[in-house]
Amino acid sequence: MSTRRVSSTLMMLFVLGSSMNAFAQNNDVLDENFVLDEMVVSATRSEKKLLDTAASVSVITDKDLNQMHINNLDEAFVKIPGVYVGRLSGIGSTTSQTVMRGVNAANSVAVLVDGVQVNDSYNGSVTWSAIPLDMVKRVEVLRGPASVLYGGNALAGVINIITKDVDKTSVNLKLSYGSNNTQNHSLYVAGKASDKLDFNVNYEKKKTDGYITDPVLSSKAVIGAETTTTNTGAKRWIIGNKGKRQWDENTVGVGFKYHFDESKSLALDFTKNEYEYSYSAPTSYFGDDIIKKAGTYFSTPGEKASNKYNMTYNDSENGWKAVVGYSDQYKQHDTSISKATDSSKPNTRFSFDLQKTKQFLLITMQYLD
Known part of the structure; x- marks a missing residue:
């Protein structure tokens, strides 16, 4: 024993x-994977260690983005629990409603770039492809209501995008080509014009012949049609399609940052984004529903164009920060023959934010008798 x-x-x-x-x-x-001393600002609007933050916050760094090999920033959210952005048409997707913790309502997630909200003022969508990946330092995703700090658009949460500071001259050139004549080319240049003045210039082009994304369905069996099912399990027959969804997008931006001293700076940024999409020739099968559903085979082009202007003054020594943003979406046009609609939705957004951060010293005194 x-x-x-x-x-x-x-x-x-x-x-x-x-x-x-x-x-x-x-x-x-x-x-290496969980840096709990990472400084975040989304939860309290002041720098605080992630470990000391009570809110549910996830951080994506520029190193993470490089390792993912993605084309658009929203593709990185597959790594974040509770966040979903639909992209059913690849880079040609225009539906960019952000769903967080199951809240799928317009204007429910506030998306900020250096403190300036970039949501479409009409429907709350975000043109994710207009945010150059080379400029992103980190992305902070705050899940849960944050309307007290960020206003009514933050009902479900906040996505705060923080761009890089210029510490040295750098040039990033990327050229890529893929199937369906998909092209993604970008150029990012950053440097110092003087000891106090930083600058950055970026240009990005995305283009594709696309692929078939909108099949035409029939509730009756048609000879030569392909059988499929709906999301509820009902049987349907694919009797044709609208053709391939084509996409062409151009983004250009320029920014300057002047350092008055080590704690005070003024930054000016401008971004112009334009895209348009269309469909190639539609395809159909023979059948009785062809005449009845003729309108569903056709879809006309759409387009969107916007200019964004940002100005940020930061005084870290005295705790002051002022952010001014103006977005002019001067072109947004969608048409649909099948639904007989012609929609033009230009809109503008002006935002101003003034923040004062003050540190309080807590002194505890104990009297011993």
């Missing part, structure tokens, strides 16, 4: 030692 007890004790010590060794090795991985 004593021999068995000694053997059991030695076995337990061996297992415990192996577990401790594995835990110590895994600690290195945990430290």
Whole structure:
């Protein structure tokens, strides 16, 4: 019995030692993947360690974005729990409603770039492809209501995009080509014009012949049609399509930042984005529903164009920050023959934010008798 007890004790010590060794090795991985001392500003609108933040916040760094090899910023949200942005047409998707924690309502998620809200003032959507990936330093995703700090558009949460500071001259050139004549070319140049003046220039072009995204469905069986089912399980027959969804987009931006001293700076940024989409020749099968559904085969082009102007003054020594933003969406046009609609929705947004941060010192005194 004593021999068995000694053997059991030695076995337990061996297992415990192996577990401790594995835990110590895994600690290195945990430290690399979860940086709890990362400074975030979304939860309280002032810099605070992620470990000390009570809110549900996730951080995506520029290093994470490089490792993902993505084309648009919203593609990175697949790594964030509770966040979904539909992109059913690839880079040609215009539906960019952000869903957070199941809230799928317009203007429910506030999206900010350096403190300036970039949501469409008409429906709350965001042109994610207009945000150059090379300029992003980190993305903070705050899940949960934040209307007290960010207004009514933050009912479901906040996505705060923070761009990079210029510390040295850099040039990033990317050229890519893929199937369906898909092209994604970008150029980003940043540097110092002087000891106090930084600048950055960016240009990006995205283009594709697209692929078929809008099949025409029939509730009756048609010879030569392809059988499918709806999301509720009902049987349908594909009797044709609208053709391939084509896309052409151009984005250009320029920014300047002047440093008055180590704590005071003034930044000016301008971004212009234009895109248009269309469909190639539609395809149909033979059948009785062809005449009845003739209008569903056709879809006409759409387009969108906007200019964004931002100005940010920051005085970190005294805790002052002022942000002014103006967005002029001067072109947004969608047409649909099947629904006989012609919609033009130009809109503008002006925002001003003044913030004062003050640190309070808490002194605890204890009297001993």
